[in-house]
Amino acid sequence: MHGWKGRRLRLDLTNRTYEIEPLSVDYYKKWIGGRGFNSDVVYHETYQGMDPLDPESPLCFGSGPLAGTFAPLSGRTTVSCRSPMTCSNMDTGIHGHGDTNMGGAFGPFMKYAGFDQIIVKGKADKPVWVFIDDDKVSFRDASHLWGVGAKKATIKIQEELGDPDVKVSLIGPAGENLVRYACILNNFSSSGGRTGMGCVMGSKNLKAIAVRGTKPITIARPDEFAKLAWALRDKVHNSPSAIRRKAEGSMDLFDVGNAIGINAHRNASTGFMPGIEETYGGLQWAEQFLFRRKACWSCPVACGRYTLIKEGKYAGFSCGGPEMESVCNLGCRIDTYDVAAVNVLCGMVNDLGMDSVSAGAALSWTMEAFEKGYITEQDTGGIRLEWGDTETSMKVIEMIARREGFGDLLAEGNIRVAEKLGVGQDIVPHCRGLEHISVDPRITMGFSLGYAMSTRGSDHLKNYSCVEFPGCAKSRSYQVEEIFGPEGAKKFWEDFPKELNELDTKPVLCTWSEKNKCVADLVSCCCQAIGSWGGAGTWQEAYYPLLAAATGIDLTPEEVFQSAERVINIERAHWLRDGSGIQDDTHIDRYFDEGVHDGPFKGMVIDREKWAWAQQEYYKTHGWDELGFITEDKARELKIEDILPDMESGKKIIRQWLDSDKKAVTPMFVPTGLRK
Amino acid sequence: MTLRQEKVIVIDPSKCVGCHSCEMACAMKHFGVCHPHYSRIRIQEFREVNTFVPVTCQACEDAACIKVCPMNARIRLESGAVVTDEEKCIGCRACVYACPFGAPVIHPENGKTMSCDLCMDDELGPWCVKACTMQQALKFVDARDAARAKGRDFAAMLKEQNEPPHQDDADFSFSFSVE
Numbered sequence: 001m002h003g004w005k006g007r008r009l010r011l012d013l014t015n016r017t018y019e020i021e022p023l024s025v026d027y028y029k030k031w032i033g034g035r036g037f038n039s040d041v042v043y044h045e046t047y048q049g050m051d052p053l054d055p056e057s058p059l060c061f062g063s064g065p066l067a068g069t070f071a072p073l074s075g076r077t078t079v080s081c082r083s084p085m086t087c088s089n090m091d092t093g094i095h096g097h098g099d100t101n102m103g104g105a106f107g108p109f110m111k112y113a114g115f116d117q118i119i120v121k122g123k124a125d126k127p128v129w130v131f132i133d134d135d136k137v138s139f140r141d142a143s144h145l146w147g148v149g150a151k152k153a154t155i156k157i158q159e160e161l162g163d164p165d166v167k168v169s170l171i172g173p174a175g176e177n178l179v180r181y182a183c184i185l186n187n188f189s190s191s192g193g194r195t196g197m198g199c200v201m202g203s204k205n206l207k208a209i210a211v212r213g214t215k216p217i218t219i220a221r222p223d224e225f226a227k228l229a230w231a232l233r234d235k236v237h238n239s240p241s242a243i244r245r246k247a248e249g250s251m252d253l254f255d256v257g258n259a260i261g262i263n264a265h266r267n268a269s270t271g272f273m274p275g276i277e278e279t280y281g282g283l284q285w286a287e288q289f290l291f292r293r294k295a296c297w298s299c300p301v302a303c304g305r306y307t308l309i310k311e312g313k314y315a316g317f318s319c320g321g322p323e324m325e326s327v328c329n330l331g332c333r334i335d336t337y338d339v340a341a342v343n344v345l346c347g348m349v350n351d352l353g354m355d356s357v358s359a360g361a362a363l364s365w366t367m368e369a370f371e372k373g374y375i376t377e378q379d380t381g382g383i384r385l386e387w388g389d390t391e392t393s394m395k396v397i398e399m400i401a402r403r404e405g406f407g408d409l410l411a412e413g414n415i416r417v418a419e420k421l422g423v424g425q426d427i428v429p430h431c432r433g434l435e436h437i438s439v440d441p442r443i444t445m446g447f448s449l450g451y452a453m454s455t456r457g458s459d460h461l462k463n464y465s466c467v468e469f470p471g472c473a474k475s476r477s478y479q480v481e482e483i484f485g486p487e488g489a490k491k492f493w494e495d496f497p498k499e500l501n502e503l504d505t506k507p508v509l510c511t512w513s514e515k516n517k518c519v520a521d522l523v524s525c526c527c528q529a530i531g532s533w534g535g536a537g538t539w540q541e542a543y544y545p546l547l548a549a550a551t552g553i554d555l556t557p558e559e560v561f562q563s564a565e566r567v568i569n570i571e572r573a574h575w576l577r578d579g580s581g582i583q584d585d586t587h588i589d590r591y592f593d594e595g596v597h598d599g600p601f602k603g604m605v606i607d608r609e610k611w612a613w614a615q616q617e618y619y620k621t622h623g624w625d626e627l628g629f630i631t632e633d634k635a636r637e638l639k640i641e642d643i644l645p646d647m648e649s650g651k652k653i654i655r656q657w658l659d660s661d662k663k664a665v666t667p668m669f670v671p672t673g674l675r676k
Numbered sequence: 677m678t679l680r681q682e683k684v685i686v687i688d689p690s691k692c693v694g695c696h697s698c699e700m701a702c703a704m705k706h707f708g709v710c711h712p713h714y715s716r717i718r719i720q721e722f723r724e725v726n727t728f729v730p731v732t733c734q735a736c737e738d739a740a741c742i743k744v745c746p747m748n749a750r751i752r753l754e755s756g757a758v759v760t761d762e763e764k765c766i767g768c769r770a771c772v773y774a775c776p777f778g779a780p781v782i783h784p785e786n787g788k789t790m791s792c793d794l795c796m797d798d799e800l801g802p803w804c805v806k807a808c809t810m811q812q813a814l815k816f817v818d819a820r821d822a823a824r825a826k827g828r829d830f831a832a833m834l835k836e837q838n839e840p841p842h843q844d845d846a847d848f849s850f851s852f853s854v855e
Contacts, residue, residue, distance in 0.1 A: 068710055068711075069700065069710040070697075070700040070701060070703070070704040070710050072697070075695075105696075112711055151724060154724070155724055164721055164722070165712075187723060188723050188724060213711075214711075214713060214784070215711070216703070216707070216709035216710060216711035216713070216784075217709060217710040217711065218708075218709050219704075219708060219709065219710065222704065222708030222709075225704075226704050226705070226708075229704070230800070230806075233806075233807065233809075236810075237809045237810050243810075291726065292693070292726050292727070293693045293811075294693050294694055294723075294726050295693040295694055295695030296695070297695065297696055298695060298696060298697050298700050299697070300695060300697055300807065300808075300809070300810045300811070302693035302695060302810070302811065304693070306726035318725075320726065
């Protein structure tokens, strides 16, 4: 087998055993790669109502056919499991699919060791770490690593093995203490942050997985593959957006976002932060803090940062990162201009092993709750969080990771905090329990629809497309026809430029982008290269030829695209099985009622009527029914008929809830007529 | 001994970002597979401080590996590259120990040593250098310019540090002459 390795590894932590499972070509054709294998396993090896922290719940690391090859941008790894963080808005006890995609080099090394996927099940009786040395697997005592930060623990493991080239995926103290939004890190600071994968790893008493691999990845048609890889590399080398990304990192998006007024400022209540040129500006940031760039495996761009604070109160502090999302959520979102402190916060969050978005959201929710008078010092054990208070924030972050005092509550994630305290449900900006990233959903409707429809809770990495921005649509005009078809493209250009906050074109756009990005995840390539900076083109230009040359498999682009659709549907089915459908594909009331406070789009809200239309339209483009459920025809077309009984039982849960007068956890817009 | 006229690969660790593209390119070029152990250039990682050092054969003027090889298997090609003649090599690794950089690496399949052949006469030039187009940590330059480029970079850094602020005022010289 070429490109793929043909095997996966199953670890059983309870009995400390492992099993190597060969996989058939048909299986690869069906699921293609990392995210596909993971979603299949996570769906089929869990059941309705399963506790995500149940020892038998599988935690999967998956990599795709291009991971670890000469193909550029191919260092990504997907980690998936039933998420402890995300939940339905009917009931925070209802969970669903969760996954996260991390850079670094863990996926490539899994493949060098001979595995396309690692599945972890069971629970060790005491902390362990696992060393995978090609086909040999050993379970080792991790008591000396428990409670140690990510960076130090990685160094300790590498020292213990006497090999600095071993790749380590691990959790920080937050994961050990079951913070619901704990992350998994590899290569020191490349983190898979969202949906609480670290929490699941911690619940299994697994501190780290270290991999050493000595087996090469073979290529079906090496000469053709090399030519194609060079062509894509040349394209990236010459892409102006890649060159900008190299210089500024993802911080190049901060200025743009702020200028339009979409950065989630003050708990995502406003979108605009005045006077940021001297602080958050992309080049300014690089000049102040960038020590040296770092790259994921086989990526020529190197948008990764390594920060060194040169002067001031925090002089000498260094850390991997931060990227724009961390900066925005731990800076802009809590309304601070103290950028050095933001770097420290980002570094802390990484080392403690937490999702920077949810951690920032926890801080900003508390700040707004204080401002609105929802909570007082009595609720927080004497701590008072005001807007922009970075020093107290650092203290609180530490408390969350250690689950001390008020931090123990915040570690549950905003929706559960609000539910337990009984206040502030209206100011939790979330979809399916996962807080929004740093873009305000009231302005750019692509993000808005993307958040609500994503298969892992609020998220832009699953289905967002920049084509909704007029500038981007122009520079990627050739994509427009592919997305909307000849007729639709004609109409698109007639109406151009459509306002960002028009929903009209978004269902089609998001559906197309969803499959596009899914293919990137499947083959283990960077979805930003075909998304946010987009220098690589569409997946079909960038990754499909490489996929065919590497694996030598006779899949047409349409078949690959259909595999992507299958993966999206099985992830969706995971949610539907537990009864999370239409009532969760929406936003909190705040975004329909309260206008943006500031910036060029002041006063903007989401229109309820249009939203209900877009929701239905989105289902239609996917071939789902009016409750957002996968239809029998669709399931048969995608050869996933086995989900059909689950759809029926999921529908029962949703109908029961819609017919009852049980309140939603947070006030959210459910289209009229659905509930009595 | 006379100065060679060929081109050489020069490295700049301060620009290396640890993406290992050069390793992938080298393995692809010479073996048609992907794995760092199949590469003749290696990135030594100190990732905890985000420092990466590309290590590859420097094709030394007075190469220790050529002198030390008991089988005379280390040979200099016309391109200036120093490579192992696999027919003669017995895999004793003396060249590895003698090399100040430890640049020759072990062939993962036959245990003999191998080192950079500058991709012979490939029209793309050395693949590792091409793979580093964006970061410029590897450059393929005339041997005589190898040191000059580094000196120039250093001088440019000094210049930047000691430069007076830019005079954008176009009227400056004019007003001076009027006076």
